[in-house]
Amino acid sequence: MRPTIFLISLLLVALSTTTCINNKNRHPLRTLLTLAVVSGVEGDALKQAALDYESQTSTHIDVVEFPYANLFEKEFIDLKARTGAYDLIMLDDPWFPRFASEQFLTDFTPLLQKRGKSGPDPDFVETSLALCRHPYQTGPFYALPYVGNSQLFFYRKDLFEKYSLQQPATWNDVLAAAKTIHEKETAGADGAKIYGYVMRAAQGNAAVADFMPIFWAFGGEMFDASGKPTVNSPEGIAALEFMLELGKYSPPGYASFNADDVGAHLLQGTAAMSINWPAWISSFGNPSKSKVIGKMEFTTLPGAQKSGQAEIGNWLIAIPRDSLNAEAAMDFLLWATSAEQMKRSAERGNPPTRKSLFQNAELLAKYPAYPAQLRSLESSRPRPRTPHWTEIENAFGIFLSKANSGVLTPAEAMNQANAEIEKILQRAQ
Amino acid sequence: MLFIAPALAVLLSLSIYPLIYSVSISLQQATASGAWTLDNFTRLATDDFFLTAMAHTFVYAIAALTCEFLLGLGLALLLNKQIRGRGLFRASLLVPMMLPTVVVGVVWRLMLNPNFGAVNGTLKQLGLNTENLTWTASPRLAMLSVIAVDVWQWTPFVFLVLLAGLQAIPQEPYEAALIDGSSRWQTFLHVTLPLLKPSILIVLLLRTMDLLRVFDQIFILTEGGPGFATETISLYIYRTAFRFFDFGYAAAMSFVLLALTNVISAAYIRLLQGETQKGT
DSSP, X not given: OHHHHHHHHHHHHHHHHHHHHGGGGSSTTSEEXXXXXXXXXXXXXXXXXXXXXXXXXXXXXXXXXXXXXXXXXXXXXXXXXXXXXXXXXXXXXXXXXXHHHTTOBOOSHHHHHHTTOSSSOTTBOHHHHHHTBSSTTTSOBOEEEEEOOBOXXXXXXXXXXXXXXXXXXXXXXXXXXXXXXXXXXXSSOGGGOOBSOOOOOOTTHHHHHHHHHHHHHTTOOSBOTTSOBOTTSHHHHHHHHHHHHHHTTSOTTGGGOOHHHHHHHHHHTOBSEEEEOGGGGGGGGOTTTOSOTTXXXXXXXXXXXXXXXXXXXXXEEEOBTTOSOHHHHHHHHHHHTSHXXXXXXXXXXXXXXXXXXXXXXXXXXXXXXXXXXXXXXXXXXXXXXXXXXXXXXXXXXXXXXXXXXXXXXXXXXXXHHHHHHHHHHHHHO | OTTTHHHHHHHIIIIIHHHHHHHHHHTBOSSTTOOBOSXXXXXXXXXXXXXXXXXXXXHHHHHHHHHHHHHHHHHXXXXXXXXXXXXXXXXXXXXXXXXXXXXXXXXXXXXXXXXXXXXXXXHXXXXXOOTTOOTTTSHHHXXXXXXXXXXXXXXXXXXXXXXXXXXXXXXXXXXXXXXXXXXXXXXXXXXXXXXXXXXXXXXXXXXXXXXXXXXXXHHHHTTTOSTTTTXXXXXXXXXXXXXXXXXXXXXXXXXXXXXXXXHHHXXXXXXXXXXXXXXX
């Protein structure tokens, strides 16, 4: 009796395992693709595209959705383990160098050649396409750009008109305008307080993202030509000193601010300027969220010693090396990133990565900031293309946060950050 | 033997194998060669981030444990008497403990917002200047804030265990103390505390283990910032493993934390065993 029960248990376990393994074949007449997407507007558009594709073809697409904080680790662990669970993955562009250098992704060259193409459509914005190549700008394509985010400079045009201020072209213009607005708009009761500037300076990615455009404009570079870190150059230290100066006109506690805090200040009308991402633009016209309807203007990043450059933050789509359906995945990817489908994605709220769509009359009527977005995207810069960027960004962000919270002087923070980045690179060798 | 086989298989696959695997990766180089090395452990001594995170963990644990114990004991003594509305007090005190830690973190993050939060809003109503009360943005206040949130959430647990301990103390020793003319303070010191000691040790043991591995509420409230001021060892291990994918180093740090937790727990258990033997 006992061995019988044991055998039945074993059989059940074996049966359930087989069912799991054969999961991919549960639609025997249809190709099955599994797509990993990020939660939120970027992933929602791709999810909807997957449903549309299913209705038009014999391909069934399983969509697996993860929050931004978990997507990287889920994808990395799966790709490292070579399970082949995903046929397509959405990835934030700073993750790309790590994924590509670990050889996790499929080279698109043969797949494109098979379809008579020498490369992706030239309609894609060059800066977006460059992110998809490994090595950066020159190597073969391992992804295609899907969401064309790059930072923009947000400012209150009503306040600029009120105080006869020009649209800021340089960071010194920004500081002067912040000072004027801060002094003139902070005298009233609490409700009327408007801070000149608001920024993200929370430890990690937030502080680094808001600092990089200032750092680049002041002439700072993360690495020299030989790959040695140079964040503590005089230009780098001057940029951090400037950030702290700007912090004097930011709301109290900005050293712990993340995107939601900055968004709240802008939407509530309690801050006049900020660097932010295009995803926030639609919120300013929403009466249930915004107290500044029709008062915000969007432009490219200001310059200083060098012309202003935004940080690019595109969402890419790639095919994992161990996908069992690379051909079908490529068909879907080319379809989803075609001009027609990307227009639908744009209508759902995602900035496109195709030049023609930024100039499309229908989309322009809906998104008047598109010309500024295209200028920003075309002149944008990526975060340094190193596979160790996550660790470097974390360390750099800690020291930027230490300076913004008054623990270290700008010079001390940059010297210590430089030493820490050097250690990270040495360990990686 | 046949019937324990499935349980044994589960134990082997879910506990023993991961443990052996994590020991092996902590002793291997992260490179493709995977050569055996003690590098991950020697690196700990020179890693300022690790040493600082470890120091923060102990500061956090000691401060939170002290506050939770004193408050929990005070509340337990107070509510161990027949007072009106005791049931309501007890029930409402337990609410924070029943909330998921992530929810607690999000709620407190909103409440501690220096500009729009309820805490500064209330203080402003009371006429206080809140300009410098940037709870999660000032390195000193940030540590204080995360400790306060832990105390708010977990004092009820300490209270609950100590109240159960108090209610298990028989009446006879108190009657004897009363006949001997002992004062309230003397009764508390020489009757209540010694008889409550096993409960105290159990609750301190459980809270110490929890506090040393704190993660959720700090991750939500401050993400370890500003400038590493509230980074505890669990946060640093998480980042090392799941952001930088240096599993070997993360495993080495985890073993050090495990060893320290074991040493502290063993000390508590030894004290507890001593108490039990005295009692028998």
